Amino acid sequence: xxxxxxxILRAILTDVLGLAPGQAASFEADTGLFGHLPELDSMAVxxxxxxxxxxxxxxxxxDEIDGExxxxxxxxxxxxxxxTREAKNAQA
Numbered sequence: 001x002x003x004x005x006x007x008i009l010r011a012i013l014t015d016v017l018g019l020a021p022g023q024a025a026s027f028e029a030d031t032g033l034f035g036h037l038p039e040l041d042s043m044a045v046x047x048x049x050x051x052x053x054x055x056x057x058x059x060x061x062x063d064e065i066d067g068e069x070x071x072x073x074x075x076x077x078x079x080x081x082x083x084t085r086e087a088k089n090a091q092a
Contacts, residue, residue, distance in 0.1 A: 005056065005077065005080050005081050005084050006077060008055050008056060009052070009056075009076065009077055009080050010024040010025060010027065011024075011055075012048065012051045012052060012055055013027075013048070015051065016044060016047045016048045016051050017037065017039035017040055017044060017048070018039060019037075019039065027073040028073065028074070029072065029073060029074025029077070030072055030073075030074060031072060031073040031074075032071065032072055033070055033071060033072060033073055033075075033076060034067065034070035034071060035071070040070070045065075045070065049065065052080060052083075056080060056083065056084050056087075057084070057087055058080070058083040058084055058086075058087045059083075059087070060083065064079075
């Protein structure tokens with residue numbers, strides 16, 4: 001499941017931010033996002049989070065959103081994996 005979340009998240013970043021094909025595929029855990037990618041500004045964050053909710057089947061509360069979660073790809077992926085796991089457990 002973690003690998004699926006990784007691929008979905010890379011697709012979301014590509015689609016929402018309009019990244020070049022393959023750009024998100026090269027992201028490592030420590031790849032900087034917010035403050036490093038000009039495409040990911042404060043306006044794009046809302047679209048990114050909405051797409052994550054839709055495509056991953058998760059709910060993101062406002063109080064869960066912080067700079068640390070958006071700072072690196074690894075931080076965002078870890079957050080997405082945790083939320084996906086929580087959603088699956090809630091359905092079980």
